[in-house]
Amino acid sequence: MPFRQLKKDVFNLLIRDDFSNSLAQLSRLPGRQVVNPLFSFLYHTDEIVRWHAVSAMGVVTAGLADKNMESARVIMRRLIWSLNDESGGIGWGSPETMGDIMARSDLMAREFSKILVSYVLPHGNFLEHGVLQRGLLWGLLRLSEANPVLTCGAASFVLPFLSSSDPFHRGLAACFAGTVGDTDAIPYLEKLILDDTLISLYTDFRMTSHKVTSLATSAIAAIKQKSSFSDSPC
Numbered sequence: 001m002p003f004r005q006l007k008k009d010v011f012n013l014l015i016r017d018d019f020s021n022s023l024a025q026l027s028r029l030p031g032r033q034v035v036n037p038l039f040s041f042l043y044h045t046d047e048i049v050r051w052h053a054v055s056a057m058g059v060v061t062a063g064l065a066d067k068n069m070e071s072a073r074v075i076m077r078r079l080i081w082s083l084n085d086e087s088g089g090i091g092w093g094s095p096e097t098m099g100d101i102m103a104r105s106d107l108m109a110r111e112f113s114k115i116l117v118s119y120v121l122p123h124g125n126f127l128e129h130g131v132l133q134r135g136l137l138w139g140l141l142r143l144s145e146a147n148p149v150l151t152c153g154a155a156s157f158v159l160p161f162l163s164s165s166d167p168f169h170r171g172l173a174a175c176f177a178g179t180v181g182d183t184d185a186i187p188y189l190e191k192l193i194l195d196d197t198l199i200s201l202y203t204d205f206r207m208t209s210h211k212v213t214s215l216a217t218s219a220i221a222a223i224k225q226k227s228s229f230s231d232s233p234c
Contacts (some may be wrong), residue, residue: 006029007037010034010037010041011037014049014052014053015048015049016055018044019052022052023056023083025061025154026056026059026060027060027063027157031061031063031064031067032071034056035057035060035061035072035075035160038057042057042093042094042097043092045217048084048207050061050093051205052205053093053164054093054097054100055100057100058097058100058101059102061075061076061101061104062104062105065108069107072101072107073111075101076101076108079091079094079098079181080094080112080115082094083095083127090129091132092134092191093135095127095132095135095138096135096136096139096142097139098139099138099139099141099142099143100114100142101148102116102143102146103143103146103147104146106147109143109146109147110150113147113151115151116136116139116143116151117140117150120136120140120154120157121154121157122157130166130169133161133166134166134168134169134172137161137168137169137173137176138172138201140154140176141172141175141176145179146182148179148180148233148234151176151180152180152233155176155180155182155184156182158173158182158185159173159177159182159184161173162174162177162185162188162191163188164190167197167212169198170192170195170212170216171197171199171212171215172201173185174189174192174212174218175219176200176224177189177223178219178222179231181223181226181227181233182223182234183227186223186224189216189219189220189223190216190220192215192216193211194213195211195212195213195216196211198210200202
């Protein structure tokens with residue numbers, strides 16, 4: 001299929017309301033061909049198109065990993081390269097896509113999770129761009145929901161984001177702390193109880209609005225529950 005037609009077909013699937021069905025159709029397309037248009041949609045001006053591209057990249061790459069691990073590695077390395085200063089780009093969508101891929105593929109997670117964690121480490125490959133940090137926090141959260149043990153190394157370095165001037169940082173960091181059961185985060189989370197800032201997060205293939213206070217409150221409850229049952233992965 002010509003690239004232009006393939007890109008049009010992929011776009012039409014990304015904008016559909018029944019996106020779960022779109023993912024099923026995308027997963028049946030040749031993975032190594034469909035990733036190229038998906039990469040381009042990570043930069044799309046429409047927010048939901050960008051996020052659907054993230055999910056689609058996750059599904060397609062995880063599927064490739066089951067059949068051809070090296071092809072999946074090439075995609076992940078391309079995402080990593082886009083976050084490298086030498087790439088000449090900014091890497092929009094890359095951290096969240098990495099997180100989604102690894103949430104769907106244990107093989108990819110065990111091989112690449114340390115790299116995703118390194119982007120939050122001051123002594124690692126720390127990402128300084130505020131918007132990229134939003135994507136990173138979302139990616140870490142996404143991976144932690146599937147395998148929190150692999151993101152434990154990021155927990156103490158996510159704490160400063162709970163005091164960030166960016167409400168997306170605060171909200172996403174709160175969700176992450178709750179998912180990994182980080183008891184050290186509770187004092188920071190308690191300071192967010194009165195934070196009524198409204199943010200929009202991508203969950204279950206759609207954008208949903210949340211107040212930071214509700215995210216912090218839920219995180220505290222999750223941490224205390226994990227702690228009482230000795231169920232904290234970290």
